[in-house]
Amino acid sequence: MTQFSRLTEILRCPITHQPLVFVATNDIPEQLLPPGLKKSDISAGYLNSSKTYFYPIIEGIVCLLPAEQSKLHDNVKMVQAFYENYGWKRDEGGRFHDSSLFIEKRKGIEEYNKVCTNRIKPFLKPQGKYLLDVASGPVFQAENQALSNHFETRICMDISLRALAEARQNLGDEKAVFIQADISNLPLQDAVCDNVMSIHTLYHVPKDLQEKAITELHRVCQANENVIILYNWAWHSWLMNVLLLPVRVIKAIKRIFRYITVKPSERWLSGGLYFYPHSPSWFKNIANKHQLKISFHVLTAIHQDFVKYYIHDKWGGARVLRFIQHAEEKYPRYLGRHGAFAILVIS
Numbered sequence: 001m002t003q004f005s006r007l008t009e010i011l012r013c014p015i016t017h018q019p020l021v022f023v024a025t026n027d028i029p030e031q032l033l034p035p036g037l038k039k040s041d042i043s044a045g046y047l048n049s050s051k052t053y054f055y056p057i058i059e060g061i062v063c064l065l066p067a068e069q070s071k072l073h074d075n076v077k078m079v080q081a082f083y084e085n086y087g088w089k090r091d092e093g094g095r096f097h098d099s100s101l102f103i104e105k106r107k108g109i110e111e112y113n114k115v116c117t118n119r120i121k122p123f124l125k126p127q128g129k130y131l132l133d134v135a136s137g138p139v140f141q142a143e144n145q146a147l148s149n150h151f152e153t154r155i156c157m158d159i160s161l162r163a164l165a166e167a168r169q170n171l172g173d174e175k176a177v178f179i180q181a182d183i184s185n186l187p188l189q190d191a192v193c194d195n196v197m198s199i200h201t202l203y204h205v206p207k208d209l210q211e212k213a214i215t216e217l218h219r220v221c222q223a224n225e226n227v228i229i230l231y232n233w234a235w236h237s238w239l240m241n242v243l244l245l246p247v248r249v250i251k252a253i254k255r256i257f258r259y260i261t262v263k264p265s266e267r268w269l270s271g272g273l274y275f276y277p278h279s280p281s282w283f284k285n286i287a288n289k290h291q292l293k294i295s296f297h298v299l300t301a302i303h304q305d306f307v308k309y310y311i312h313d314k315w316g317g318a319r320v321l322r323f324i325q326h327a328e329e330k331y332p333r334y335l336g337r338h339g340a341f342a343i344l345v346i347s
């Protein structure tokens with residue numbers, strides 16, 4: 001319980017923005033319990049200072065989403081449903097559906113992906129107290145887990161309880177805490193995290209909420225320290241537009257077909273996870289507007305579709321991948337702007 005009482009130094013109420021006070025089971029106010037929850041389901045929780053809102057801790061996860069789910073944007077609810085009911089469930093081979101959909105599983109490719117994840121490291125402080133990982137997912141890859149080795153506590157935040165339960169199994173309670181929250185309304189006080197990162201998520205946040213999410217990530221980060229966002233440039237990458245033209249045409253036709261034939265409420269089931277990528281110049285404008293510094297660095301110049309369709313052993317795949325890796329190391333800024341996936345560094 002001590003890790004939860006310590007958290008009061010950084011938490012705030014997502015509705016009133018007041019600090020939160022830790023309350024043990026006996027002091028939980030019955031009348032403020034979220035609908036459908038009994039005291040026996042809860043180990044402890046937090047109250048805002050005017051004692052009008054209560055946030056429970058359930059099975060080691062601090063639930064800091066405002067109780068009125070209806071306040072969430074429809075597309076946020078759709079993404080949450082995708083991850084809760086499908087993305088973070090496992091397929092017959094034991095892989096998460098999300099990984100099967102988006103990550104190529106071949107030996108050489110896995111090695112390449114590890115090298116790319118390690119490109120985040122130089123932008124993190126060598127040590128610190130809190131590393132905030134917003135939309136952490138289950139944190140199942142060793143090189144992702146290692147990003148927080150030099151921090152006292154990794155704060156894993158996600159809108160999906162299933163993701164957080166998996167993350168808790170992977171990281172344990174000693175060096176990590178798990179919080180259910182929305183990226184565009186972070187339940188943290190200003191400037192309390194040494195570094196903030198959000199990996200492969202912002203482009204799943206509704207188009208009009210992405211600016212709010214960026215300012216939230218920046219608000220909770222210490223002054224002059226880095227906020228790191230991994231972003232998919234999608235159709236803003238000229239390199240992938242040229243190399244993947246035939247794949248993109250086929251996918252666009254499939255998408256139109258799905259739009260016509262599937263009910264909106266069921267689109268996520270057939271792979272219609274909400275996605276909207278802004279352009280690099282949109283990010284520059286937002287940074288100027290909020291007086292932030294932003295720079296683009298390559299994560300991977302190539303999209304997973306490029307790997308899937310073009311990188312194969314029989315076509316000299318290993319050599320092609322080595323060439324790409326070499327180009328990424330030589331031109332990190334150029335490929336960070338024109339390649340497939342970028343590390344956005346905001347300070």
Ligand SMILES: C[S@@+](CC[C@H](N)C(=O)[O-])C[C@H]1O[C@@H](n2cnc3c(N)ncnc32)[C@H](O)[C@@H]1O
Nearest residue numbers: 083135136137158159160163182183199200201
């Ligand atoms: C593509 S996964 C990335 C997970 C992890 N960062 C990784 O790279 O393995 C996206 C994650 O973002 C979470 N997510 C989506 N929208 C969110 C929001 N508005 N607030 C918080 N988390 C969100 C999802 O539940 C999911 O776990």
